[in-house]
Amino acid sequence: MHAPEFAAVVDDAVAAGANGVPVTELRALRKTYFKPDGSVMVEALRGVDLVIRRGEYVAIMGASGSGKSTLMNVLGCLDRPTQGEYLLDGRSINAMDDETLSRYRGRTIGFIFQAFNLIPEETVLENVGVPLFYQGVSRRERVERATQMLGLVGLGDRLDHRPRELSGGQQQRVAIARALVTRPIVLLADEPTGNLDSTTGQAVLAMFDDLNAKGITIIIVTHDPGVAERCRRVVRMKDGVVEYDRTTRGAGLATHAAEASA
Numbered sequence: 001m002h003a004p005e006f007a008a009v010v011d012d013a014v015a016a017g018a019n020g021v022p023v024t025e026l027r028a029l030r031k032t033y034f035k036p037d038g039s040v041m042v043e044a045l046r047g048v049d050l051v052i053r054r055g056e057y058v059a060i061m062g063a064s065g066s067g068k069s070t071l072m073n074v075l076g077c078l079d080r081p082t083q084g085e086y087l088l089d090g091r092s093i094n095a096m097d098d099e100t101l102s103r104y105r106g107r108t109i110g111f112i113f114q115a116f117n118l119i120p121e122e123t124v125l126e127n128v129g130v131p132l133f134y135q136g137v138s139r140r141e142r143v144e145r146a147t148q149m150l151g152l153v154g155l156g157d158r159l160d161h162r163p164r165e166l167s168g169g170q171q172q173r174v175a176i177a178r179a180l181v182t183r184p185i186v187l188l189a190d191e192p193t194g195n196l197d198s199t200t201g202q203a204v205l206a207m208f209d210d211l212n213a214k215g216i217t218i219i220i221v222t223h224d225p226g227v228a229e230r231c232r233r234v235v236r237m238k239d240g241v242v243e244y245d246r247t248t249r250g251a252g253l254a255t256h257a258a259e260a261s262a
């Protein structure tokens, strides 16, 4: 896979740089899963405070069952918190009805699932156009933008394939194209390289590096210390709370130092 040129997919707002408002801000956030009889099954998040600013590149780590996917699903507005507040790009999602939230989410967030979640009956091109369909984008523009995105991830010659006619790495790239086609300001990825061989995984990570360099905020769940190493900030979850939150190196250090002295 060649290094793609992502400038074309970056929203003007992102290119304009930080507006000071955190991309995501969680305040005392809790997520409890209940049994059908209403009793508590699992307290998956037990009070999470987390501020992530524009342009950050954050790894979420932690043992299996520590709450990483639950956290990502809340950040991605696929699931609502049980308690606490979530501000997405400065707006509280708590009071939004489902339709408003799903529109707002669609404009703001790109989500990459570990299991790709592509629609098997639809072509690669149609899969990537789906989020645009939900935004009411015309068919012509959907085809144009999906084609462009698929070209950027190196799949310009696979537009009419069905997902099952692709390799795992190619399916993951379709999922990436689908997450980026809406020009989100934040990209959430739950173990995006978990199912890939190391070369393909490296290529996917190189794409993330490139996107982050263009200003897109990236939050990635990983078990791989090598992946976390690329990120400037590591948030480690333990039993539904943040065990530690560390800025490791690079530009992130400067940002945090500036905040500390502000």
Ligand SMILES: Nc1ncnc2c1ncn2[C@@H]1O[C@H](COP(=O)(O)OP(=O)(O)OP(=O)(O)O)[C@@H](O)[C@H]1O
Residues within 6 Å of the ligand: 033, 034, 041, 042, 043, 044, 062, 063, 064, 065, 066, 067, 068, 069, 070, 071
């Ligand atoms: N839909 C659900 N209903 C009930 N309990 C759930 C549900 N989803 C997750 N859990 C529980 O919540 C806890 C956190 O799960 P979560 O999927 O967030 O963990 P994780 O950190 O992503 O783990 P892994 O690294 O294995 O993916 C676990 O104890 C899990 O069993």
Ligand SMILES: [Mg+2]
Residues within 6 Å of the ligand: 068, 069, 070
């Ligand atoms: Mg998980």
